[in-house]
Amino acid sequence: MVHFMISTKARYALRVMIDLAQNQENNYVPLKEIAKRQEISEKYLETILKLLVKGGLLTGLRGKGGGYRLTRLPQDYTVREIIELTEGPLAPVACLLPDASPCCRKDNCLSLPLWENYHALITDFFNRITLLDVIHGNYPS
Amino acid sequence: MVHFMISTKARYALRVMIDLAQNQENNYVPLKEIAKRQEISEKYLETILKLLVKGGLLTGLRGKGGGYRLTRLPQDYTVREIIELTEGPLAPVACLLPDASPCCRKDNCLSLPLWENYHALITDFFNRITLLDVIHGNYPS
DNA sequence: TATATACCTATTGACATGGTAGGTAATTAG
DNA sequence: CTAATTACCTACCATGTCAATAGGTATATA
Numbered sequence: 297m298v299h300f301m302i303s304t305k306a307r308y309a310l311r312v313m314i315d316l317a318q319n320q321e322n323n324y325v326p327l328k329e330i331a332k333r334q335e336i337s338e339k340y341l342e343t344i345l346k347l348l349v350k351g352g353l354l355t356g357l358r359g360k361g362g363g364y365r366l367t368r369l370p371q372d373y374t375v376r377e378i379i380e381l382t383e384g385p386l387a388p389v390a391c392l393l394p395d396a397s398p399c400c401r402k403d404n405c406l407s408l409p410l411w412e413n414y415h416a417l418i419t420d421f422f423n424r425i426t427l428l429d430v431i432h433g434n435y436p437s
Numbered sequence: 438m439v440h441f442m443i444s445t446k447a448r449y450a451l452r453v454m455i456d457l458a459q460n461q462e463n464n465y466v467p468l469k470e471i472a473k474r475q476e477i478s479e480k481y482l483e484t485i486l487k488l489l490v491k492g493g494l495l496t497g498l499r500g501k502g503g504g505y506r507l508t509r510l511p512q513d514y515t516v517r518e519i520i521e522l523t524e525g526p527l528a529p530v531a532c533l534l535p536d537a538s539p540c541c542r543k544d545n546c547l548s549l550p551l552w553e554n555y556h557a558l559i560t561d562f563f564n565r566i567t568l569l570d571v572i573h574g575n576y577p578s
Numbered sequence: 579t580a581t582a583t584a585c586c587t588a589t590t591g592a593c594a595t596g597g598t599a600g601g602t603a604a605t606t607a608g
Numbered sequence: 609c610t611a612a613t614t615a616c617c618t619a620c621c622a623t624g625t626c627a628a629t630a631g632g633t634a635t636a637t638a
Contacts, residue, residue: 444595444596445595445596445597478596478597478598480597480598480599481596481597481598484596484597498604498605499603499604499605499606500604500605500606501606501607502605502606502607503605503606
């Protein structure tokens with residue numbers, strides 16, 4: 297609806313990460329369990345978990361007793377990487393994308409510094425906050 | 438392409454506001470001139486200018502010698518209102534939209550505080566910066 | 579061997595974005 | 609009064625992304 301919204305992919309991904317941090321103990325947690333707890337369709341959740349595994353944030357194990365689990369400790373994930381993995385780069389304008397080709401207007405573009413500052417602000421924000429911070433509700437004051 | 442991108446509507450709107458601040462002197466500036474300087478299609482620019490007039494950020498005058506001009510001084514516009522007018526609220530999740538109906542998960546939603554903090558951060562950022570700041574390249578250090 | 583699980587490919591409907599087309603109303607210059 | 613200029617209005621369209629679904633395959637364990 298509105299363009300400043302975080303996609304469900306990124307939001308669900310974060311919820312999944314939280315869910316695993318809280319429920320994995322020493323076991324693999326099957327998709328079905330996560331889906332039930334989080335009230336997310338199993339099929340849709342699959343596509344999200346696939347991304348997280350592919351990006352190395354989770355490990356998947358097939359077969360009976362299989363499921364998913366974190367590859368690191370909660371304090372070693374940043375919110376930024378979870379979001380960027382599922383939703384793409386945080387760049388607010390094409391000129392600031394990782395692979396951006398130089399813009400011809402660049403030198404006399406008065407807006408660019410605004411987007412650069414904004415970009416730096418949100419990147420830094422999401423970079424500083426770890427998964428553990430989210431679970432404990434720790435935010436910079 | 439990627440979901441963190443500011444829409445062209447908001448970006449063009451900002452460029453138009455800058456353009457007018459720099460070129461209006463005491464006259465009304467016709468759409469055609471702005472479109473030419475900014476290299477934006479006239480037809481598309483129309484839809485953006487309509488929004489800005491409707492929102493009270495610009496005045497339009499018809500007929501020969503007509504065009505558009507700012508309704509206030511550049512230092513009296515915030516970037517936030519320009520963006521929100523053209524792109525909608527800055528809320529990153531539905532729960533934080535102005536007219537949001539209460540979410541049943543709200544009380545045990547660990548993510549919500551994250552989005553609230555993020556929302557406050559960017560709202561404050563865009564709120565503090567005026568059109569004049571953009572023109573002069575003044576940003577908080 | 580049966581069951582549980584992750585993993586893979588493809589498809590769909592809905593919607594927003596970015597942009598276009600053509601016409602109407604108002605104002606001024608001559 | 610007429611012609612030119614300009615904003616304003618309604619409608620349309622093509623593309624792409626999002627959110628979600630469907631059905632099948634590979635792998636591990638009990």
